[in-house]
Amino acid sequence: MSNLARVTRQTFTIARRDFVATVFTPTFLLFLLAPLLMIAFGTVGGIGAASISKGGGDKLRLVIVAEGDRARALAAADARLRRIYRERERPPPLVTERAGPDAARQARAMFDAKDREVSAVLYGPLEKPQILYSPSGGRSADYLAELAEQVLRVEKTGAVTALSEPTRVAVARTGVSAGGQTQAAFFAVFGLFMVSLMLAGQAVGTMAEERSNKVIEILAAAVPLESVLFGKLLGMFGVALLFLTFWGTVVFNVGALLPVQVSGRLDELVPAVGLPMFVLLFFGYFVMAYMLLGAVFLGIGAQASTQRELQMLSLPITIFQVAMFGFASGAAASPDSWVATAAELFPFSSPFAMAARAANSPELWRHGLALAWQALWVVITVSIAARLFRRGVLQSGSPKLRLRKRPAEPAIDNTVS
Amino acid sequence: MQSDLAVSASGLIKRFGERRVVDGVDIAVPQGMIYGVLGPNGAGKTTTLRMLLGIIEPDGGTRRVLGNERPREVSDQVGYLPEERGLYPGMKTVQAIAFMGALRGLDWKTGRKRGAELMEAAGLGHAVDQKIRKLSKGMAQLVQLLGSIVHQPDLLVLDEPFSGLDPVNQERLEKLILAERDRGATVLFSTHVMAHAERLCDRLTIIAGGKVRFEGTVADARATLPFKAHYVPHFPDDGLPALLPADAARDGDGWRFTLPDEGIEALLVKLIDAGYGISGLSIERPSLHDVFVRIVGHKALEAADVEALGEAAA
Structure with missing residues (x-):
């Protein structure tokens, strides 16, 4: 037998022993399923983190202090804009409140409510609305401003239905x-x-x-x-x-x-x-x-x-x-x-x-x-x-x-x- | 180098640090013989065997194993039982034997078949499918020996094969060694137990302090010492020593002395004439143990043991 053939045979003899000694043991099953355990632990951790996050997010609200047609128009604009977002990126639900004698005080008081967590509040005329927002509610404030803008645009153009009728075509990349x-x-x-x-x-x-x-x-x-x-x-x-x-x-x-x-x-x-x-x-x-x-x-x-x-x-x-x-x-x-x-x-x-x-x-x-x-x-x-x-x-x-x-x-x- | 030698070495040297643990060892093991390497602890036996097998490289000298100057190239024709026994505890015995055979070129299937046969022949048939970790130390040692002969090697090298075995397993091992020689293999083994060497060896070498002190047959070794006589007088008195040879020494009720060159008869006549009579007389052939002690020396033996103990502790 040539030296190379002998060395090759000896190498594979060692390899075979190690392979058999590793695979034909109960611990190998644990090793094989280790990624499953990793995924399981990751999933459990993710679910826990999501539920904590969801618990806080469920109570978040946007509030508009308005009445009558304005209130309905704001709600309709909210329904239109909200469709664009993916579920987890959507703004907090919009709540409408009747205006009291002191709207500014009423709006401020909302941030101290115990039953909900207010992210932003809009009150006053839509042409010059006042928007109050919590430290983490900057984007909510932007959203309320956009709602006011949308309502005014609709009022000015008088168009209730969509002006643009796009045709959507899905294209797969060839390159x-x-x-x-x-x-x-x-x-x-x-x-x-x-x-x-x-x-x-x-x-x-x-x-x-x-x-x-x-x-x-x-x-x-x-x-x-x-x-x-x-x-x-x-x-x-x-x-x-x-x-x-x-x-x-x-x-x-x-x-x-x-x-x-x-x-x-x-x-x-x-x-x-x-x-x-x-x-x-x-x-x-x-x-x-x-x-x-x-x-x-x-x-x-x-x-x-x-x-x-x-x-x-x-x-x-x-x-x-x-x-x-x-x-x-x-x-x-x-x-x-x-x-x-x-x-x-x-x-x-x-x-x-x-x-x-x-x-x-x-x-x-x-x-x-x-x-x-x-x-x-x-x-x-x-x-x-x-x-x-x-x-x-x-x-x-x-x-x-x-x-x-x-x-x-x-x-x-x-x-x- | 002669072609009828299974193993030969000339001027082997090995240093560990500054110390020469093997210092110019020559060895010549004829084919088909049982050859013993004897020596006290720390003499350099294991190191010599490892150099002969190519496990470690010598710092000087030449060696030839089964006609090849590179021992590794004939490793498939060699079986080896190291002094430190080692097996994978999770393996079944027959698999362990087959694995050791496979390392030396035997296919697994034949290895398993021969392994089972060898275990049966060695009286271990009941343990064929047992895991190594379940075996007693003696049984595991025998399994390892079977693993070293399963591929039917031309040369079998055993380093202190009897250590740790009970008398029953020692006898099994002696039979296995003799069977290997009868098969045609050359057996080279190291030991510091003289009884095994005396019973088994066709030739032997005695190493001490890294050097060869004797090489020859057991009979040659014995011939290096004269016969001894043990004489017990019937009527002892203080004048007796004057009639005995100069090296006579008290031994129990009698005296022990070297047999005179001219024989014992003239001395006995003198002792009877002087009225001491003969209560007992035995002529003793020197044992290998006597030769070993004379060659190695009590002080060297003690020094070697102390040194070996020190190294083991380090």
Whole structure:
């Protein structure tokens, strides 16, 4: 058997063991359903926040102090204007009050009412109305002023029915909009960030199992450490793929059930390279992002001797991921800037930035180069991680690369015997 | 290097920091033999085995394993049981054996089949589907050994295989080692328990302080020390020592001394003529333990133990 074939076989043996050990456990189900829990918690939180907001909003009122025809005309104008707004953007309901002997005092007193919360009050002649409003009622005051204006216009023109009879035609965009591309780029970076945050971070603790079970010497005797690390990456990648396939299927089917208005808006998010190619490139960059970040995390995690050290490492690792996300987001926002070029060249932000590039620019040749560049860095990162691991755990290797003479707690006991 | 050697090494050196823990070790393990690497704690046995297997790289010297100067390239033909035992606790025993075989090139299906057969033969058939975490320490150790032989290696390297085993499992392990040799494999194992080495080894080397102190058969080792006599007089008195050899020393009711070159007969005649008589007499062949203690030395043994304890504590 050739060396390459043997190393490949050994790598897949490690990957298979890790995949099976991860997937065929009850905790994997919890991991698989974690997004559902996130959505559930988010929904519960959102409902709570909405009900608090609604509770306050239900009591809000606009008040006009007027009588007779003016009062009816103002109510009719309110009914016409209110139709333009979406439900959650509509002004508070309009209430009409009869004018008392002192309208100004009456209007002021309304703001202290216990049974309702008045946002703005209009009184006086419509030609020169007085509008009082609460600190947050500036827009309500504008709305009442517009009502007065509308009523006067109708009175002057004498037209009760609409003067304009528009013809409405819905038009679908045939080309790709710049705004849609930028949004698609941002979604690509964000999507890649989320999946790598959830999945690549898993690699941090995988070597801890071998260290705590003392299996590492069995592996190190049979398999090159590069194969051990790469096998572990592949195993965890298999888990990530299973996760993505499951959720991809769910999202695809949910997407088919979305209302036309929502799916129509999603249609505007067309990437510059076209959707099928974008899906392919997104997958390619996901593989690279996973492998690159996973290799870094695996290498860093392999240096940790205890769970406490692993926990300490999780913060800088998350900061690193967020930094890559920020870097690539900058690239998505301004694809022709030096930031974009730097993010595309820097190996650990390159997959994110290039996914954004696929949304922003139709050129394909860059992606071939970028994938090759990223693959090279996967190999370099795994090699460096293996070297560090060998030095830290096995106390062997080139003396020039020695980082420390004595690890605090080597996984392989180097007591001489 | 001879082609009939399964393992050979010349001038192996390994330093940890400033300390040379292996200092120019030469080793030659003929094919098809059980070869013991003996030495006190801290002698450099494990480090030597790890260098031979390519787990760690030597700082000097050469090595050849199964005809290859790069041990990793023949790793599929080697089985290894490290001193620190390790298995995945969540795996079933037969899966663990198959996994270790798969690492060495055996397909999973064959690994599972052979694993079940090996467990049955080793008297562990009832535990085939048990998870590792449910096994006793001794059983887990045997499972790991079965994992190291499931791919039928040409060379089996065992580092302190008997440590932590009860007498029943020690006997099982001895049978397994002998069966491996009978199959044609070369077995190289380290130990500091002389009884196992004496029963099993065709050849052995004694390492102390990182250097080889002896190499040969068990018989060769014994031959480095003369036979001893243990004489119990029938009528002892204070004048007896004057008739005995110079190294005679009290041992219970009698005296122990090195057998004279000319034999025991003349001495016995003298003792009987002087009226001491013979209440008891035994001629004792030196044990491997005696050889080991003489070669390594009591002080070196104590020093090595203290040093090893210090390192373990660090």
